[in-house]
Amino acid sequence: MSDDSITIILKDKTYPMHAGIPLHKALRILDLTANAHLALRDGQLITEDEMLKNGDRIQLIAVISGG
Amino acid sequence: MRCRKCGQKAVINMRQHRLALCAEHYLEWLPQQTERFIKKYEMFTRYERLLLAVSGGKDSLALWDVLWHLGYNVDGLYINLGISGSLDYSEQSQQFAQNFANERDLKLISVNVHEKYGESIPEIAQRTRRGQDKACSICGLVKRHIFNQTARDGNYDAVITAHNLDDEAAVLLANSLDWSLERLGRGQPLLPAGGGFVRKAKPFCRFYERETAAYALLRAIAYISEECPFSIGSKQLFFKQDLNRWEDHMPGTKLRFYLNYLSALEEGAFPQRQESPAELEQQRCPICGQPTITGTTCAFCRLFEK
Ligand code: SF4
Ligand SMILES: [Zn+2]
Ligand SMILES: [Zn+2]
Numbered sequence: 001m002s003d004d005s006i007t008i009i010l011k012d013k014t015y016p017m018h019a020g021i022p023l024h025k026a027l028r029i030l031d032l033t034a035n036a037h038l039a040l041r042d043g044q045l046i047t048e049d050e051m052l053k054n055g056d057r058i059q060l061i062a063v064i065s066g067g
Numbered sequence: 068m069r070c071r072k073c074g075q076k077a078v079i080n081m082r083q084h085r086l087a088l089c090a091e092h093y094l095e096w097l098p099q100q101t102e103r104f105i106k107k108y109e110m111f112t113r114y115e116r117l118l119l120a121v122s123g124g125k126d127s128l129a130l131w132d133v134l135w136h137l138g139y140n141v142d143g144l145y146i147n148l149g150i151s152g153s154l155d156y157s158e159q160s161q162q163f164a165q166n167f168a169n170e171r172d173l174k175l176i177s178v179n180v181h182e183k184y185g186e187s188i189p190e191i192a193q194r195t196r197r198g199q200d201k202a203c204s205i206c207g208l209v210k211r212h213i214f215n216q217t218a219r220d221g222n223y224d225a226v227i228t229a230h231n232l233d234d235e236a237a238v239l240l241a242n243s244l245d246w247s248l249e250r251l252g253r254g255q256p257l258l259p260a261g262g263g264f265v266r267k268a269k270p271f272c273r274f275y276e277r278e279t280a281a282y283a284l285l286r287a288i289a290y291i292s293e294e295c296p297f298s299i300g301s302k303q304l305f306f307k308q309d310l311n312r313w314e315d316h317m318p319g320t321k322l323r324f325y326l327n328y329l330s331a332l333e334e335g336a337f338p339q340r341q342e343s344p345a346e347l348e349q350q351r352c353p354i355c356g357q358p359t360i361t362g363t364t365c366a367f368c369r370l371f372e373k
Contacts, residue, residue, distance in 0.1 A: 034315050045090070049080070061284070063276050064308065065276075065294055065298065
């Protein structure tokens with residue numbers, strides 16, 4: 001099995017990611033600011049220290065609005 | 068990470084407060100804090116009639132929900148700007164605002180700019196010099212005018228906006244980079260009534276944007292998540308993005324930036340407006356009756372001068 005076993009979804013884009021790293025690290029890899037996003041797993045909000053496990057689908061929500 | 072109050076799994080970690088909370092305790096904490104800020108800055112009371120600017124976005128609907136739960140007497144004002152874009156932004160956001168009000172049996176006043184003034188915001192922007200490539204400048208002016216007018220006509224005691232700390236910090240950063248002392252003098256969470264302006268309060272001013280979003284999500288509030296097409300590439304978004312990068316590396320940066328500014332403001336670090344309310348009272352726009360600094364036709368009415 002490949003280690004790209006996590007899917008991160010932001011708006012209509014999906015990003016593959018390896019399992020076994022915490023959410024904040026995944027965000028850093030994707031160059032996304034933690035403070036500008038919330039993350040849901042199975043519809044539940046999770047904190048940035050949460051470990052991403054094989055098969056997880058993480059939905060990100062951009063929280064910053066402008067204007 | 069565990070909730071500080073009950074030890075259950077936390078849903079949010081606010082590093083600037085060193086505070087992680089579960090859903091249940093977060094939904095308790097945010098309204099309690101809102102109440103604390105309302106009291107601290109002496110914004111308004113439960114005996115007063117309040118008018119909240121509602122955009123259909125997460126902040127204004129979350130704030131309406133909080134104030135409603137806290138037992139405040141709040142009506143909403145939605146201003147349909149006539150902004151379409153591919154998603155029909157104005158129509159959609161109005162629908163979210165209206166649904167929210169209907170579900171809770173709250174009063175929402177809706178003003179349609181096109182119906183009332185014959186032109187939408189993009190049309191006014193295109194026609195006027197002030198609006199060239201800057202729909203937001205027109206939009207802000209029109210919204211402020213309608214908000215104040217509606218509050219005065221309806222005899223509201225105070226108007227409320229759902230600005231969060233990220234909004235305030237982005238404006239603060241922009242004004243600091245410009246050394247705009249006059250604007251820096253006007254960043255209080257509460258602006259008292261005076262000279263024809265209704266008292267203005269921002270009860271969410273100490274929450275980070277992701278905290279108001281988390282509240283809306285946990286409460287399952289349906290809000291418009293699409294952005295106004297004119298906000299794309301805006302300076303405000305750019306500043307917010309940078310502030311959040313700093314925040315990621317140095318938790319508490321945004322909070323300190325804002326709170327230390329408020330302290331400086333209170334200590335008189337920035338010039339306050341010189342006109343007394345009585346003086347301002349005499350400087351009314353001859354067309355709409357709202358106060359103006361110049362004493363002649365106000366900037367809003369000038370938009371429609373032939
Ligand atoms: S982004 Fe600009 S045009 Fe759009 S609602 Fe905000 S101020 Fe108005
Ligand atoms: Zn708890
Ligand atoms: Zn006028």
